[in-house]
Amino acid sequence: MRRIYLDHNATTPLSGEVFEAMVPYLRDEWGNPSSIHWAGRAPKKAIEDARERVSAFINATPQEIIFTSSGTEGDNHAIKGIAFSKRDKGNHIITTKVEHPAVLNTCKYLSKNGFEITYLGVDGDGLIDLDELKGSITPRTILITVMFANNETGVIFPIKEIGEIAKEHGITFHTDAVQAAGKIPIDVRNLGVDLLTISGHKIYGPKGVGALFVRKGVRLVPLIHGGHHERNRRGGTENVPGIVGLGKACEIAMRDMEEETAHLRSLRDRLERGLMERIPHVKLNGHREKRLPNTTNLSFEFVEGESLLLSMDMQGIAASSGSACTSGSLEPSHVLVAMGLKHEVSHGSVRFSLGKDNTVEDIDFVIETIPPIVERMRSMSPLYVQAEK
Ligand code: PLP
Secondary structure (H helix, E strand, C coil): CCCEECECCCCCCCCHHHHHHHHHHHHCCCCCCCCCCHHHHHHHHHHHHHHHHHHHHHCCCHHHEEEECCHHHHHHHHHHHHHHHCCCCCCEEEEECCCCHHHHHHHHHHHCCCCEEEEECCCCCCCCCHHHHHHHCCCCEEEEECCCECCCCCEECCHHHHHHHHHHCCCEEEEECCCCCCCCCCCHHHHCCCEEEEEHHHCCCCCCCEEEEECCCCCCCCCCCCCCHHHHCCCCCCCHHHHHHHHHHHHHHHHHHHHHHHHHHHHHHHHHHHHHHHCCCEEECCCCCCECCCEEEEEECCCCHHHHHHHHHHCCEECECCCEEECCEEECCHHHHHCCCCHHHHHCEEEEECCCCCCHHHHHHHHHHHHHHHHHHHHCCHHHHHHHC
């Protein structure tokens, strides 16, 4: 069976070049990078080379990079690290309703421990209102954390403008750039962010490794206490092969991004057009222009998204929905609900996220395969039959 992977916002395949770069550190250079003898020297150097690569990728300095175990850890470290280090200055944090659970649940935890959280809403396009952001700042606000790009819709937030607002008020600004990294250019100097999270497995690197940018001068309480690793900022013997892989993935993303963006955008638009032309009652979720080049989130009205995904899977097509199956009931996506979609419409939504190995043939296969599935499912829906009358 043909297998077509359109779920790159969930994870990406490991790049062959990245794999090759990692192998020596899995097999030959197994030493502890903290050792001062011969076995530690090559792993230590590999970590510092990777740090250079990651920092170049976002225009930071190597000293501003902390390696982490994931995007989730980076988000936790940034948010809790600022919350605990600025506790004497205030207890108010501003975020949005459409963040990844790595941010939302960290904020929820802090809200149970004496912090106050403001969750900014979004409009029908999935964008926040900067006046609402300004209006929610108080003298006790210590942190603004707003994602760079949304994982479900691909909507890109105005990070530079938010950075300016944060700076004007002397508030620390963190952005979760896990989905933006590798898809759009990131320049921490130009954006004025203080903290920024990335993750290896979303950029054709390995899973279980990420990086947190911490601007020079920003004080952050460690999340993981231990030895003197990462200049006392994160304890734990380093994941050397993972870090090497992340460094290589960043180098490749920098090299290939421009070319890839054009390729992804043209395939994404072909997919979107193809499906919308062939299937009635399909709605795009998220701002048409201000979004990642690889992502399209479509609502197929009168269709249950999970059933559509299962039928697509039977044809070898992998995509995803925003719904999370929790305690036996299908919760609609918190992102789409925040955008004002009715529950039944958000249940019929599917996220297609494309990647560098997708081809025109893949997209054309998908465009041919999905319409009959949707038609069959709708023919069994009394609501659809009624609406068509
Ligand atoms: N933030 C965003 C926006 C994400 O999409 C993800 C992963 O889906 C994460 C954070 C978590 O990253 P990781 O899987 O490396 O923990």
